[in-house]
Amino acid sequence: MYSLEKALSIYTNKELFEEIHEAKKAFINLLENISNRMDPNDLRKAHTAHKGMKISKGNELEHCPYQVLDLIRDFDPESGLNIRLLHWWGKGMFLFILVGKDFFKREDLHLIVKEKHLSGFFISAASSPFSYRQLVEDYELKKIPMTESLSDYSTLGRFQLIKQIPYGVDFLGTEEILFLELNRILFALHDNERN
Numbered sequence: 001m002y003s004l005e006k007a008l009s010i011y012t013n014k015e016l017f018e019e020i021h022e023a024k025k026a027f028i029n030l031l032e033n034i035s036n037r038m039d040p041n042d043l044r045k046a047h048t049a050h051k052g053m054k055i056s057k058g059n060e061l062e063h064c065p066y067q068v069l070d071l072i073r074d075f076d077p078e079s080g081l082n083i084r085l086l087h088w089w090g091k092g093m094f095l096f097i098l099v100g101k102d103f104f105k106r107e108d109l110h111l112i113v114k115e116k117h118l119s120g121f122f123i124s125a126a127s128s129p130f131s132y133r134q135l136v137e138d139y140e141l142k143k144i145p146m147t148e149s150l151s152d153y154s155t156l157g158r159f160q161l162i163k164q165i166p167y168g169v170d171f172l173g174t175e176e177i178l179f180l181e182l183n184r185i186l187f188a189l190h191d192n193e194r195n
Contacts, residue, residue, distance in 0.1 A: 020065075024065060027087055028055065030171055030174060031067060031069045034175055035055065038053060042190070043072055043186070045189075046072060046190060047072050047074060047103075047189070049074050049079075050071075050072040050081075051073040051074060052073065053069065053071050054070045061088060061132060064088060064089040064090045064091070066086060066089065067087045068084060068087070069084070070084050071084075071182060071186075074100075077101065078100050078102045080098070081097075081098070081100065081103050081189070082096075083098075083182065083185055083186075084096040085165075088132065092164055093165040093167065094136065094139075094164050094165065095162070095165055095185070096124075096135070096160060096162050097121070097159075097160065097161040097185060098129050099159040100158055101158050118184075118185065121161040121162065121163045122161065122163065123159065123161060124138060124161065129160050136162075165177060165178060
């Protein structure tokens with residue numbers, strides 16, 4: 001059982017909470033900087049029905065704080081597309097590409113993955129696109145490579161790709177890593193011809 005003495009050592013540590021607040025604020029600022037640099041025309045080229053960008057945050061994802069940047073924001077399981085950056089305290093930074101089952105013809109998705117070089121991404125076989133614990137654990141343990149046939153995962157009704165992103169040496173470096181990665185994804189999606 002958790003003791004009151006141990007709890008009080010945290011409850012009364014004002015400096016700890018101020019540090020946590022500043023760390024959250026710093027990462028939200030980083031996400032705001034990235035979203036301000038993103039070109040809305042690039043979102044439109046990737047998906048005409050995009051709903052822009054949104055930053056979210058919370059304190060209780062498996063007991064840890066998190067910050068999220070969503071690009072495109074169409075979660076329709078049939079025709080949707082979303083690109084999500086998840087910064088999950090204690091776990092790291094992850095990029096997710098969620099693709100509705102009819103967004104691409106299967107051969108187009110194969111081309112984007114293989115020829116547009118979405119390197120470092122792996123297929124998620126998680127039962128829900130929002131089960132982050134399972135997504136990250138599967139990613140860390142299984143890492144199903146993109147060379148696998150995507151049709152093997154069509155029973156999920158959607159495809160989700162996941163990649164862990166390393167931190168840079170500072171916030172500016174981290175921002176640049178994320179900005180370039182997000183633009184690389186959007187560029188890979190730009191010129192795809194869909195029915």
